[in-house]
Amino acid sequence: MEEQEEGLPPLSDASSSWKSSANGASISIASLRDLCVGEGLDWGLPGGIGDGVPPAFDLPSWVTEEPRSSDAAAALAASSSSDERPGGKPAEKANTSAERVQKGTRQPRFAFMTKSEVDHLEDGYRWRKYGQKVVKNSPFPRSYYRCTHSKCNVKKRVERCSQDPSIVITTYEGQHCHHTVSASPRTDASPSQQLASSAPQICLPAMQFHRNPPVLPVIRPGQVIGPRYEERTSMAMERTSPAPTDEGLLDDVVPSGMRRT
């Protein structure tokens, strides 16, 4: 993953975020490509959906479709090798590493950086927490969620940035096979009402970026992103001038009924 440093844009203008009108949480998006660098976190933000930030480099193909390298394949395979083992019984797991890799590489993954005090961000879908793990070099546990939709195997991981506890990192993996949250019997509110009443909110099932992936400038480790972004945005999920290519994207990922305009 050494080549990731090539062609990276200056950091100063590389931002894209939304700010929650409810609690001021600012939301950014990063690529898993950046998440995978581990210790030397290079947090990417999609300039393509920022406020006028020009695309600086193209996403590697593996971010959205397949790994482009063995490292990426391994990373993806390792994290998603059990995607298709309902019940998690060993006998149901892929029998060979090749099979596991093949299964594991099909899930597009994207990450959001969110400046928020709450860990689990309402994004329009319903999630069930299935695990929590303390990760190395981070004082904060990582939580694992799965979409509650019966036929949807989208997962997401939520963790706090060890360098800035105010930042929540949400990594989506997979692609929703349904459009939006199915109203829970437990809640009286409609999905849009749930969205409207909960915050911070992100309405970007990021895996749908695979059709129109954003480009990702990078934030250096330790760089504080929150306040600066908050200065740049005013409303949650509201963008005054989406990039032309994002209009369709926004339409795709944020059902019109869910959008707050």
Added chain:
DNA sequence: CGCCTTTGACCTGCGC
């Protein structure tokens, strides 16, 4: 009662 979170155990991959 159904859904959710919590949490310890287990599995797998990887590096040494």
Added chain:
DNA sequence: GCGCAGGTCAAAGGCG
């Protein structure tokens, strides 16, 4: 082969 780390399972308990 062993240990570590990440990811997942599943039982137990809580909550509305």
